[in-house]
Amino acid sequence: MATEESRYYDVRHLVGTSTHIDIENGTIEAAGQSFGDTAIVRALGATGWGMVIIDNFSDAGESGLSRAVADALALSHATGERVELADVKTGVLPVPAIKEDPRDISLEEKTELLASIESAARLPGIVNTRARYIESEGTVRFMDSSGNEYQYESLRSGYSILAVAGKNGEMQQARESEHAITGLNLRHKEEKGREAAERALLLLDAAPARGGTMNALLDPELAGVFAHEAIGHASEGDLVKEGVSVIKDMIGRQIANSVVTVVDDPTLPEFGFMPVDAEGVAVKRTEIIRDGVLKNFLHSRETLAAVGDGEAGHARAEGSSSPIVRMSNTFIENGDATMDELLEGCKTGILLKGSRGGQVDPGRGVFQFNAEYGYLIEDGEQRGMVRDVSLSGDILSTMHNIALCGTDLKLTPGYCGKGGQSVPVTDGSPHLLLRNAVVGGRHA
């Protein structure tokens, strides 16, 4: 099928259905399904990658595939970089069992279940509630010129509930969400609606955070985002290869306190699970940092060949986009500090909880992330609630400033954006104590 010039080609074809439900203030705004059918064909010519992305690929047939490979190969002539691919183990893991298959549940019933979460959030003082459900299911087919061929079913579903509280012209919001690969997770979740509403109401009376350098205690959700933003992205092999990671030359060096071990594990049956990566490589657990020492980068076949020092099997793509190096289930391993020890170690500072996301400039080594809310800590005791509190830092110094790790590792699902692509991930950590954290707030 491929011409003589092609050193390698692969095809990744996705056919599936997405379901969405949107309920706001008790009104069902939308509930429906859409249909996707798209593929990416990559070919490696004498130099780099040529790629063709085609919608409606099911109708292309065998001749369409040949034409796409030829087109991709022709495009590769525009490249100048000689791309090599590392030899890797291939193979596909079984997809974790589904407890209750959302495909067996009618759209009407799913809408009713979501509505019960949304209505639970309509407490007195709440001025807006919005619940959304998304479900994507489909078949992913992969084949390459080396004779590898895989097919697996992909199913992800989840919901979010946003509650906005209002009083005397002031408004505050809080959000809860759950996403899973193990089936429908809409039943008996009314308490999540209430939790969002109650927190939004509490935030109305919370004070804006005061910025400054202080000790910070991060809850597992926020500490997970910290692991993801502060070290996860910097360990991605494409950024290392391009020279835009501050840890690019630091394999084998102590880059964090010895209490810190950071792992990316796409084999875990969590929201970032993938049975095989986007270029057919078998997935495996990769220790990025072990006891504070940088051990591995995350790689695709291309970046492993170019950079070394790590594991392939971390190439991911949103739909039929070009595969790039991504995290999957990323977490800081448990330490041995109790909550009392963490609070006592913090003494005076701030406890940060929940996440509104974060961002990193891995080349400069600077990151930022935002907590949903927090509490002041005085003399080792949790005090008043604060809002709109964020934290930023320098990757290299901050990793050394992790003083204590708790024992309550928890993974939280979400989505990560990079290169214009969004992929499902989980981030996780136990509670962490961070010394000399730079906390942002409305008052200096």
Add this chain to the structure above:
Amino acid sequence: MHNAADYADLVETILAKAGHEADEAEVYLSVSDSVSLELRRRQVGEAEKAVSWALAIRTITDGHIGASMTMSPARWEDCLAAALASGRIADPQVWDGLPEPVTFSRDIDVCDPSLTVDAGTATDLITSLCKAAECGKAEIAGGGVSLGKGSSLIANTNGVFYTREATSASASLEVINGTSTGYEFDHVSHLRDIDTQRVAEEAVFQADYWVGAGDIDSCTADVVLAPTALSQLIGGILLPALSGRTVHAGRSFLADKKGVACMDPSVVMYDDPYVGIGATRWDADGVATRRLDYIREGTVQSFAYDLRTAYRYGEASTGSAVRGGAGGAPVIGVHCLKLDARRDAVREEKAVLAHGLIGAHTANTITGDFSVELSNAAWVEDGEYGAPIRSGMLSGNLFAMLADIAGAGEEQREIGRMTLPEVRFNSLPIIGK
């Protein structure tokens, strides 16, 4: 390249069938071709071509609105069935009909007939980009160029049948000097307008100038946000607050401020749908677009409405529907937003200027509060750059900041669907290291 209008027969077939099963129906069809080259340091590592096709169907029956989309022409019947099923579940609302066809008196200029979507043209652009990047010490880390040509079509059972063709060219460059990074980009409709020289020179300047940048002490200072930084806050906080849906749903800070002077009296913001990359004569509902004045003299004049939100709340559509909702349905957005304020020499008096913000998407979108990391920030004074700042956290509330503007720079820059000047804000807290 295939064109949306090539599918006119398919569209007519869908509308004919949908018209029998629903009160009204609408078809939106989009096709596009693009070619992009991606840099890996100084060399092209990836060349990509994308051929996209999408069909969205919307049906309305007794005020029940349904929507679905597909990437396969052969699945249009599944798509129509899904749209009808979707409508049966959605709650009904007041609905006064899809628009009737109108004649447009003005044209738009977003299609460059001379732009060819091919690897050769893209190679010429990337060659000039890399050559221009030799102006300093910073090394290329990544970036790329992209060329695109697309057409879209909207048709409904009331006789609307409009088409729009558009082209695009974009270039971006990421460079690094030690641990100092620089990033710049350009995105235009006409190939002749793309400025690879400026993209390269600005990216290299940022990376080179910020080498050895120092810390900033925690302080309160005037802050000048470059259009790149400002667009992140405007897009994430201000625009959602001006959406009619957000306003009526009870989650907009500006909901009770129509007619209220709540910003600096010189602040002007409007959507001119005929001038800019997002220019279009019709919106995603098929409604004729028009200038929409959001803010004049610091006072909120109007909120933005698509057809369904307007009908629901007894307002008129402002022609503000854009594609992007679930099932390919329209949502409220902007086409070509313009923001301005009284012109001033914003870099004359001492201030902190920021080209970018890290973490702007973590802002509190309802209250407008944010706390972000500065990116490529420096002291400026007498119109000149002073000491570069390595890192610092800027906190503020966008709505309060817009009420306390010191001035806007002379030059405007188009960033996506927004055209913005540099804006100087008075007295904001910065947390240093």
